[in-house]
Amino acid sequence: MDSIINLQDITFTYDIDTPRPALSEVSLEIKRGEWVAIIGHNGSGKSTLAKTINGLLLPQSGSIQVGNMDLNEGNIWDIRKMVGMVFQNPDNQFVGSTVEDDVAFGMENQGIPREEMLVRVADALEQVRMSDFKTREPARLSGGQKQRVAIAGVVALRPDIIILDEATSMLDPEGREEVIATIKKIKEQSNLTVLSITHDIDEAANANRVLVMKEGRLIDEGTPEKIFSAGPKLVELGLDLPFPEKLKAALKARGIPVPAEYLTEEGMVDWLWTSVLNK
Incomplete structure (x- = not known):
């Protein structure tokens, strides 16, 4: 597999007066088609790392490559088309009055022709099993259904990479299983690269590889089997087993x-x- 994300010595600080950077000399490589989970306690730098990958935050030092492009101000919008993000609270992502309007919103911003938009909306809703809800108001859906609609909005944009930024943390166990099953199915169908920022160890167990962060640094990586077999160390990091x-x-x-x-x-x-x- 070829590399689709490559970070070299990334350092990012929110406030220059803060004694410790949010990210400190982080380097990692993610292969095309991988599912990589990033785990760590609150404040470890997980979400900050995700936001540097699609240019929501620009590091003070280091380099970021997505696809074959070095992330910079000249190509940031091209890279953002490659990277779709699903956030913790789906309500914050909804802008349409109906489910199908909401899924279409991102494509309208990209100027995709209406005929193609209609096809993509139908296809994305089918993939997340929400076609029967296309005329519903998003606010009237369950938590798991809302998050599946948010995923459909990202899938319709046909990204190469999906980042789940604590995307299941507000869901009940049933909703969490729905969302993870949906992502698994879409990943297999489209050979997506999935980056999962999560506190949920059971979600991370679906990954091909797990990265462990602490205080802005990448301190360990390996298969779920390798990482989770070190049970006491996870507990010391404030993580569940x-x-x-x-x-x-x-x-x-x-x-x-x-x-x-x-x-x-x-x-x-x-x-x-x-x-x-x-x-």
Whole structure:
């Protein structure tokens, strides 16, 4: 896979009088088609990092490359067309009086012809399973439905990259599962690159790779299995543990031998069934 995002020694400070930068010499590479999760406690720099990738914030030093373009004031709008962002609160993204009007809004700003717009709106709503709600007012939808409409608005713009900036944090478990399933489906269909900024460890477990941030620095990276197997270290960073790791800790405290390696929920069920329940 070729690289689609490349950051080299990014440093960003909101206020020059602040003793610690929001980002400090961060370097990373994201391959086309990857799903990368960025985790860390509040103030670790996750959302700031996301906003530098599409030029909402410009770093004081370092370089950013998206696609084959170096991010600068001359091509910032071309890069923003490549990067779609879905934020924490979908209500803050709605501008249309109906669902289909809202999905069309971004395309109107880009001057896309009406005939093509209609096709894209229908296609995007179909992808997020919201076609039956196209004439509804966004305000009357559930939280999960609202976020799926917000995703449709981004998908209709046909970006190469989608950034989920705490996009599931305000949803209940059912709504969270809806949104993650939607992103998975769209990613597979369109070979999207997904960057997920999240506190939700179960959401991060869907990623190909997890980046861990602390105080503006990238301190670790690896597969979900590698990152989540270091349970106590995650707790020290103020992060939660995936449910299988919590269950392993509880079983270990009761004197039951548990696997050392990280287990997904499916892996935990298989292990419980074969090694514990059948004994």
